[in-house]
Amino acid sequence: MDDNIRFIFSLSIGFAVIIGIVRFRRMDSAYYPLIYNAIVALLVEILNRILTEKGLTTAFILVLNIFSYIDFFLFLWLFHNWGLFNRKKSTFITIAGIFFLIWLSESIFITGLKKVNLYFFMLYVFALIFFSVNTFNKAVVHERSSIFKNPKFWICIGIIIFYSFFLLTVTTGLSLFRQNVSVQFRRDLQSISVYSNLLVNLLYAVAVIWVPRKKHFTSLF
């Protein structure tokens, strides 16, 4: 796949960002982490393009490693806002803290900052898939209006699809890269993630459209 097409596809997260910014003041604040995440993801995609063109791949790996934790943290915050951890701030902080320690340990002691934190990636991806499946099931069972209009449903489907394919390609890549595979094969393998990324970015855009409006709770007094 051509690099330009890959870049254009990756910018599709911009739809969610634009809709999110337009609706930001009126939307339920519980969904803010999703918008922050979309903005960070868009910045990372642009940085990826700039740094790759300048040949600064190590710098991009550093950005990617930092993004991995931010991505996890923002999704964790979103799940916390949805009441996944029984709305207990302590559980949310504990999970975020444990994953931060794992991320830090891998970044410093195992892979270092110049290599991709693949083990942390796999761990947080598994965690996000489990959180999403849980929230998805809860939404299906408890939702009393059309599930089509439930942003949780779209976001969870997005996470499950994207990160499942991501895990599939990463684990396949990990086992194959030990053997001597061609650069073309690696690029083609990555293109699977590009298509799933495009699909998920569009799902996020749909989800942002359906994010409920902010409730004016204090208007009576």
Add this chain to the structure above:
Amino acid sequence: MGPQEKALYQSLLIVVGVVGIILFYFIITIIRYQRRSLKLHKEKIQAEIDTLEKERRRIASDLHDELGPLLSAVKLQINSLNTTDPDDEEVISRSSTHLDSIIRKLREISNNLMPNTLVRKGLQKAINEFIENNRNTYGLEIRFICEQELHLNQHKEVNIYRIIQEILHNTIKHAQASLLIIKIVTEGDRLLLMTADNGKGFDYFAKVKDNPGLGLRNLQSRAEVMGGEFTCQSDPGKGTIFTIEIPL
């Protein structure tokens, strides 16, 4: 890419395709079943509410139209007794007073079950009357704000009236509040019913998780059958705010 890598890549694409198709089928099936289950759930709640309302209407009508006149006739007959014995006169007078309070209580019960004003004069008047009857009776100041004319079908009027009744009873029973504000506004194609009290509040999510109680479930069900959305915001010490958005 060599032929071996090409074959490997094709196998991988097939795996991805198969997983994709399974995921897609899984999602479509879930949506279909959720829709079906939702429809059944709504029909069930609707049937329950309809039965309840019908039964209330029947009991209210029986009390008002059958027992009421009967008691009035008994009172009339007792008052028409002619006696010169002061003890008998006192018994007649006490019986007459008791009968008066029974008739009054009967009217109250009948009115609570199905308010005449709601059926004849509409929601706004019925709420005003209901609030007037409960104003300051439990040390609770009630303010009702509704500046627009409401045009709703009877089904919605009854449900909104019941919601307000339930919220007021809950506030009196649990909130220990001194002020309750009830506001109804129409915005475009939706009606917004908001209530706020300055009572002791409660942990809504903990309550819903443990046992939401009949009152909260009733509010939720009535909002659902109208296709509305029910939201509650409450924290200990911060009062309770209910918001119900109903499509018009």
